[in-house]
Amino acid sequence: MRIPFTKMHGLGNDFIMLDAREQDLPDLTAATVAALADRHTGIGCDQLIVLEPSNRADFRMRIYNSDGGEVEACGNASRAAALLHGRAAAVETGGGIINISRSESGARVDMGQPRFEWDAIPIDYAMDTLHLPVSWEGLTDPSAVNVGNPHVIFFVDDLAAIDLARLGPVIETDPLFPQRVNVNVAQVSGGAINLRVWERGAGLTRACGTGACATAVAALRRGLVQSPVKVTLPGGTLTIEWSEGQSIIMEGPATESYRGTFEWSDYA
Numbered sequence: 723m724r725i726p727f728t729k730m731h732g733l734g735n736d737f738i739m740l741d742a743r744e745q746d747l748p749d750l751t752a753a754t755v756a757a758l759a760d761r762h763t764g765i766g767c768d769q770l771i772v773l774e775p776s777n778r779a780d781f782r783m784r785i786y787n788s789d790g791g792e793v794e795a796c797g798n799a800s801r802a803a804a805l806l807h808g809r810a811a812a813v814e815t816g817g818g819i820i821n822i823s824r825s826e827s828g829a830r831v832d833m834g835q836p837r838f839e840w841d842a843i844p845i846d847y848a849m850d851t852l853h854l855p856v857s858w859e860g861l862t863d864p865s866a867v868n869v870g871n872p873h874v875i876f877f878v879d880d881l882a883a884i885d886l887a888r889l890g891p892v893i894e895t896d897p898l899f900p901q902r903v904n905v906n907v908a909q910v911s912g913g914a915i916n917l918r919v920w921e922r923g924a925g926l927t928r929a930c931g932t933g934a935c936a937t938a939v940a941a942l943r944r945g946l947v948q949s950p951v952k953v954t955l956p957g958g959t960l961t962i963e964w965s966e967g968q969s970i971i972m973e974g975p976a977t978e979s980y981r982g983t984f985e986w987s988d989y990a
């Protein structure tokens with residue numbers, strides 16, 4: 723069975739987009755996702771996204787990391803969905819309903835309100851989530867935020883000095899985080915944020931939209947920046963707006979790279 727797909731990215735965080743709103747897809751297993759996501763033997767992507775019908779919103783967006791695991795939220799893919807859909811829409815995700823629309827710079831996404839309770843992150847036991855009393859080598863005093871998916875955020879003085887490729891997986895899989903965690907390391911300078919992310923289930927990516935949202939919220943809660951705040955990742959810059967009790971608004975580009983088809987049986 724030939725399956726059409728659209729290859730897209732948000733600041734270099736790249737996706738295979740499958741549209742199952744009009745046509746059913748065969749059952750997607752974790753192994754099939756991982757095979758499609760493989761950059762050497764498959765098509766290659768950080769996440770695989772499936773758009774499906776929804777009876778709660780205009781459509782549903784299902785998000786699979788390149789390790790095959792399904793997760794609740796993906797900021798950059800939300801902007802890619804806005805580009806693909808072509809107009810404003812309410813989108814059902816595992817993390818709740820988000821609202822996407824087209825904008826000058828690409829797309830604008832209302833990511834809903836962040837969650838801070840320790841059991842909403844989730845963390846394994848009660849603690850202050852603005853200043854967690856934990857550390858991993860040189861990374862200390864993080865915040866934790868759930869923006870539909872779980873994030874831990876470290877603020878450092880020298881981002882380039884952090885070996886995130888080594889520390890990321892150690893923190894991602896620490897038992898403190900029962901659903902694992904996306905690991906954000908940020909440096910604040912001149913009222914803006916520089917960010918690198920080790921993504922749960924995907925590793926180092928060129929950008930992470932939910933990471934930018936979680937980090938901006940943590941920095942705002944700590945009084946390190948003011949809203950709206952620019953968050954620059956290796957792939958480019960996002961603008962995040964938030965204040966206490968409000969939704970997070972993320973704005974930034976989304977790009978269609980190419981369209982193609984693949985033979986399902988090659989990956990199933």
Ligand SMILES: N[C@H](CCC[C@H](N)C(=O)O)C(=O)O
Pocket residue numbers: 735768769785787793794795796797798799871872904921922923924929930931932933
């Ligand atoms: N790795 C993330 C999902 C993708 C998030 C990232 N690609 C984004 O743009 O938000 C997680 O397991 O929660």
